[in-house]
Amino acid sequence: MTNNLNSNMKYNVDIDLDKNNLKYFIRLIIICFLIPSLNAQESKPMNVVFILADDLGWSDTTLYGTTDFYETPNLERLAARGIIFNRAYAASPLCSPTRASILTGQTPARHGVTAPQAHLPEVRLVASIDKSSGPNSKMIIPNSASRLDTALPTLGKLVKSKGYSTAHFGKWHLGPAPYTPLEHGFDVDIPHWAGPGPAGSFVAPWKYPSFKANYEKEHIEDRMAEEAVSWMRVQDKSVPFFMNYWQFSVHAPFDAKESLISYYRTKVNLNDLQHSPTYAAMVHSLDDAVGKILNEIDRLGIAENTAIIFFSDNGGNMYNGISEKLPNGEQFLTAPTSNIPLRGGKATMYEGGIRVPCIVVWPGITNPGTRSDALIQSTDFYPTILKHLNIEKPKNHVIDGVDITSALQGKELDRAPIITYFPHQPPVPQWLPASVSVHDGDWKLIRLFGMAKDNNHEYRLYNLKWDIGETNNLAGAYPDKVKEMDAYISSHLADANTVVPLPNPNFDANQSSNDIYGVQPGGLRYNPKITIDSD
Numbered sequence: 440m441t442n443n444l445n446s447n448m449k450y451n452v453d454i455d456l457d458k459n460n461l462k463y464f465i466r467l468i469i470i471c472f473l474i475p476s477l478n479a480q481e482s483k484p485m486n487v488v489f490i491l492a493d494d495l496g497w498s499d500t501t502l503y504g505t506t507d508f509y510e511t512p513n514l515e516r517l518a519a520r521g522i523i524f525n526r527a528y529a530a531s532p533l534c535s536p537t538r539a540s541i542l543t544g545q546t547p548a549r550h551g552v553t554a555p556q557a558h559l560p561e562v563r564l565v566a567s568i569d570k571s572s573g574p575n576s577k578m579i580i581p582n583s584a585s586r587l588d589t590a591l592p593t594l595g596k597l598v599k600s601k602g603y604s605t606a607h608f609g610k611w612h613l614g615p616a617p618y619t620p621l622e623h624g625f626d627v628d629i630p631h632w633a634g635p636g637p638a639g640s641f642v643a644p645w646k647y648p649s650f651k652a653n654y655e656k657e658h659i660e661d662r663m664a665e666e667a668v669s670w671m672r673v674q675d676k677s678v679p680f681f682m683n684y685w686q687f688s689v690h691a692p693f694d695a696k697e698s699l700i701s702y703y704r705t706k707v708n709l710n711d712l713q714h715s716p717t718y719a720a721m722v723h724s725l726d727d728a729v730g731k732i733l734n735e736i737d738r739l740g741i742a743e744n745t746a747i748i749f750f751s752d753n754g755g756n757m758y759n760g761i762s763e764k765l766p767n768g769e770q771f772l773t774a775p776t777s778n779i780p781l782r783g784g785k786a787t788m789y790e791g792g793i794r795v796p797c798i799v800v801w802p803g804i805t806n807p808g809t810r811s812d813a814l815i816q817s818t819d820f821y822p823t824i825l826k827h828l829n830i831e832k833p834k835n836h837v838i839d840g841v842d843i844t845s846a847l848q849g850k851e852l853d854r855a856p857i858i859t860y861f862p863h864q865p866p867v868p869q870w871l872p873a874s875v876s877v878h879d880g881d882w883k884l885i886r887l888f889g890m891a892k893d894n895n896h897e898y899r900l901y902n903l904k905w906d907i908g909e910t911n912n913l914a915g916a917y918p919d920k921v922k923e924m925d926a927y928i929s930s931h932l933a934d935a936n937t938v939v940p941l942p943n944p945n946f947d948a949n950q951s952s953n954d955i956y957g958v959q960p961g962g963l964r965y966n967p968k969i970t971i972d973s974d
Contacts, residue, residue, distance in 0.1 A: 498779060500722070517798050519807060523811070527815050533752075557613050577889060596624035600624075604674055606629075611685065630647045636692065661731075689756075700716050781909075783909075859878075872887045
């Protein structure tokens with residue numbers, strides 16, 4: 440038997456190239472060449488870049504038609520590649536609880552981090568509650584966990600276990616060593632800082648213990664973007680990566696590049712509720728950093744296999760004070776921003792505290808330049824990312840978030856209601872007593888723990904489709920709706936074994952403010968110098 444058939448045999452194939460056969464022949468060629476190419480692309484692992492802004496409100500970008508003062512062209516550029524979510528919610532109106540929810544897929548009611556206390560010395564891995572409180576508080580407020588427990592199967596750990604390169608750049612605020620990103624699955628942590636904001640200032644000189652500026656007046660957001668870009672450049676392209684770029688912007692302290700502040704001074708209109716040139720400059724630097732990340736992803740040629748998530752950890756800060764001046768030198772004091780048309784802001788349970796800007800770009804899933812009204816929450820990223828990176832969900836770990844793939848595709852999302860648990864009452868404008876809320880479709884119910892007669896709960900019910908500003912409490916008009924939604928709250932709190940506020944046996948009504956919904960006990964009214972989690 441011979442093996443050189445090709446040299447000893449000739450094949451004569453006659454093909455009748457009529458129109459039908461020609462079309463078939465062309466299709467056959469396309470299939471032969473295209474399918475292997477598509478299979479290769481599908482098998483290429485997906486990188487993930489998670490960009491998390493700090494205190495950036497829903498009205499602080501140009502994505503939702505709420506501002507003419509701020510400028511965010513790079514966020515618009517990112518949005519053109521994917522989908523904008525109009526109704527995205529942080530799991531808390533404060534930073535650390537939301538950050539923990541992203542990494543665990545759990546609500547603060549379950550993971551126990553309910554307040555931003557990770558920079559404080561006391562270590563608490565679970566929430567707790569005292570037996571009593573001072574006489575001016577009707578309810579005993581729970582003690583938040585002050586560290587994210589390293590026993591939890593956090594997102595960083597899971598992706599690293601599947602061979603991903605991992606890195607964290609920027610703010611963490613879930614605990615110093617041994618609770619840093621390095622103990623939660625990240626190979627790199629820069630600047631390895633446990634504080635609630637940038638160390639000292641945004642513009643160098645900074646106060647990071649082991650991280651110095653490269654030049655005078657270097658901006659920390661510019662530097663973080665450069666560090667992230669440098670890290671992406673040295674990655675082995677055969678190994679997928681997961682990168683957190685958790686921005687320090689736009690948290691206090693309020694300072695920015697002087698050139699940008701000068702520019703925004705020329706745009707100030709004091710009749711506009713958003714008119715802080717310093718804050719606008721901070722938003723500008725945040726947006727510039729997003730642009731640098733996008734530029735590098737494009738330059739590296741990895742855009743087709745890199746998912747990008749942009750989110751904020753809570754709503755905009757509308758209570759700290761910033762001293763500003765106009766181009767003519769006239770000085771004025773203003774709050775950083777306004778969340779109008781939403782009510783309230785950071786540290787409140789109203790929409791301004793928890794509804795946040797969100798963009799997701801996931802090649803092969805999201806459609807460029809689209810929008811969604813689907814209801815999503817920060818807890819949802821955990822199961823969704825695991826699904827699309829083909830990583831099994833950890834056993835014995837309850838996940839409160841849901842897979843939002845259908846919403847990413849622009850379809851309807853059939854989901855259970857979302858829970859926001861905030862058992863604290865910091866002294867900010869439009870604050871509420873310790874509370875928990877539930878969103879179900881267009882409806883939102885807020886339960887105020889123990890605020891009614893005989894320590895019963897008080898309720899606020901809003902229909903956000905009719906009343907986005909939460910001005911009309913419909914609890915009295917829709918008692919059945921209140922009952923239905925409150926039952927879901929009770930079910931979740933019981934399932935999560937949540938530490939909830941309890942009646943205070945030492946409460947003395949004579950020592951408490953009469954106006955408990957706008958004035959803190961003791962008569963403390965709005966003070967622009969108040970801050971609840973600054974250095």
